[in-house]
Amino acid sequence: MASQMVEIRWHARGGQGAKTAAMFLAEAVLSKGKFGQGFPEYGPERRGAPMRGFTRISETPIRRHCMIERPGIVIILDPSLMDSSAAGVTAGTDKDTVFLVNTTESLDATRKKLGVKGATVHTVDATGIALDSIGRPIPNMPMIGALLAVDDMMTIDELKAELVDKLGTKFSQVIIDGNLAAVERANKELVSA
Amino acid sequence: MEQKLVALSGNEAVAYAFKQAKPHVAAVFPITPQTEMMHKYAEFVANGESTTEMILVESEHSAMSAAVGSAAAGARTFTATSSAGFALMWEVVYIAASLRLPICMGLVNRALSGNINIHCDHSDSMGGRDAGWIHLFSENAQESYDNAVMAWRIAEHMDVRLPVMVNYDGFIISHTADALHMLPDDAAYDFIGKFKPNYTLLDPENPITVGPLDLTDYYFEHKSSQLAAYDKVPGVIQAVSEEFAAMTGRHYGFCEEYKMDDADMVMIMLGSSAGTAKDVIDEYREKGVKVGMLKMRTFRPFPHAYIAEKLAGRKAVCVLDRSASFGGQGGPVFMEVRSAMYGQQIPIHGYIYGLGGRDFDLKQVATVIEDLQKVAAGGAINDINLLGIRS
Known part of the structure; x- marks a missing residue:
């Protein structure tokens, strides 16, 4: 039912892997006996353009196929999107919304930028972690690691097993190890109030 | 298996x-x-x-x-x-x-x-x-x-x-x-x-x-x-x-009958929007509103006799079309359903929705159910209505 459903909205720029993350997470939770639905919003498909992704996770089959208007969790992969009213990162949010922001700035500064009252805000330097661990500024998987610090939909070890499964046939061991290290670090380095 | x-x-x-x-x-x-x-x-x-x-x-x-x-x-x-x-x-x-x-x-x-x-x-x-x-x-x-x-x-x-x-x-x-x-x-x-x-x-x-x-x-x-x-x-x-x-273990027919057994009001549609509609139908069912849905699986051949039988005795029926027939009497599904119901004295109206990917959201389903309730109580509504459009 709707009340048990976690609805996540991803805000990113084209090339940051939000589509992959939104869909991967939907797939990963199947191993936990949960149901997942993941989809991006398709518009102009170009690197750097603001884009949104959506993930629903539920204990029961997910039937609705509409956009997520009142997300429980908002994940922001590019902090510059908080400066753009057109990106709408706070649209449909309220005091119960949880924000996860990829940024090097402080919690206070981030909360101020978001301009939200009451909502829970967490930050993590996912791009820095990705650069260190994977060698590329792609913050998508580290943000899933960070997400698991605020929601127990699965454990970090379960996520890592799913990652190995997902990346296994396509990527080198170096990239896989980098991603595993990145999700682990982001999970530990999430900054919360 | x-x-x-x-x-x-x-x-x-x-x-x-x-x-x-x-x-x-x-x-x-x-x-x-x-x-x-x-x-x-x-x-x-x-x-x-x-x-x-x-x-x-x-x-x-x-x-x-x-x-x-x-x-x-x-x-x-x-x-x-x-x-x-x-x-x-x-x-x-x-x-x-x-x-x-x-x-x-x-x-x-x-x-x-x-x-x-x-x-x-x-x-x-x-x-x-x-x-x-x-x-x-x-x-x-x-x-x-x-x-x-x-x-x-x-x-x-x-x-x-x-x-x-x-x-x-x-x-x-x-x-x-x-x-x-x-x-x-x-x-x-x-x-x-x-x-x-x-x-x-x-x-x-x-x-x-x-x-x-x-x-x-x-x-x-x-x-x-x-x-x-x-x-x-x-x-x-x-x-x-x-x-x-x-x-x-997965059952299919001409239509999926969703909460149809005792439904006074029925909406008919096809495609992904039916899933969204089910969630809202459940909410109204909890409030005691007797609304159900026929989700069409086969549009050709059109199961006209089946549709006529399933709709007999209902108080209000509406059809949602995700396409328009310019200059026609409503969308293609509406025309078929109304034709299948020929001779039955049941009010039927239609909607055009979701053209070009316009999101079909929960509020739109609620509007449809509220409209059905109005019609079932003897109220009037246009034959064809646009759903989810800027006013």
Whole structure:
């Protein structure tokens, strides 16, 4: 039912892997006996353009196929999107919304930028972690690691097993190890109030 | 039977279903949002998981032409397209049905131009509603997969021998990762069976002519036999669906009946929006509002007698169309349903919604239910209403 459903909205720029993350997470939770639905919003498909992704996770089959208007969790992969009213990162949010922001700035500064009252805000330097661990500024998987610090939909070890499964046939061991290290670090380095 | 639970996009799910039929030939041309389906299929072939001969053509007109040639030669054949691609196939779409060729096609529903729009509505398939194909519609990735498995059995049934299109909503289904159960390859192929062509163009010992000139003397008789063929389709769809249910536990018919038993008010629609509607119907049911839904799976042949029977005695009925018929009396589904209800004194109204991918949200379903309640209480409403549009 709707009340048990976690609805996540991803805000990113084209090339940051939000589509992959939104869909991967939907797939990963199947191993936990949960149901997942993941989809991006398709518009102009170009690197750097603001884009949104959506993930629903539920204990029961997910039937609705509409956009997520009142997300429980908002994940922001590019902090510059908080400066753009057109990106709408706070649209449909309220005091119960949880924000996860990829940024090097402080919690206070981030909360101020978001301009939200009451909502829970967490930050993590996912791009820095990705650069260190994977060698590329792609913050998508580290943000899933960070997400698991605020929601127990699965454990970090379960996520890592799913990652190995997902990346296994396509990527080198170096990239896989980098991603595993990145999700682990982001999970530990999430900054919360 | 052990069925694997996977998360796949609708496009991937349909690619798997088609692969499991071991088709001999695929006619391939890209168009958004269908392209990803054939990407996936090309991957199967490149990895050696499928021996399907992929014919890469230069347009959709050629894709359907290649499919017709291939099927007439006696090969199990499929193709896929969307929107303008389907429109460009137009001439040959009729030929496929007229020649009684059991081609399967994925139609990933997308709006037609102009203006240019890549998102979902059903204008493409509705434009082809009179061409003679069987139209199956799908709510989600599971149903897209299941329909794509059953499509072969329906198309190739000796009493049918007609092309089948499996419709699923562009992006909303085609590009959404969704959980579904997939049959093992062997079980799927055992269910679908080996293709037995009626005849082949490639047998010089038994030469045949396909698609000759057919003028005022016999064309009409040939159309008469084609018209009669559709009478047998519903029975085959029912039988195939029952066999599929026995194997998978998933039940299909002409429509899914959702909370219909005691429903005073009924909404009718097809495609992904039905899933969204179910969530809101449940909310109103909790408040004691007796509302239900018929979600159409087969639009062609149109199950008119079934619809008339299911709607008898209701207090209000409405139909939601994700396409428009410009200058017509409402959308294509509305016209069919109202016609099926001829003689029944039940108020019926229609909506046009979701054109060009406009999100069909929970509020729109609530509006529909509130309208139905008004009508059921004797209130008036326009015959046709636009839903989810800026005022």
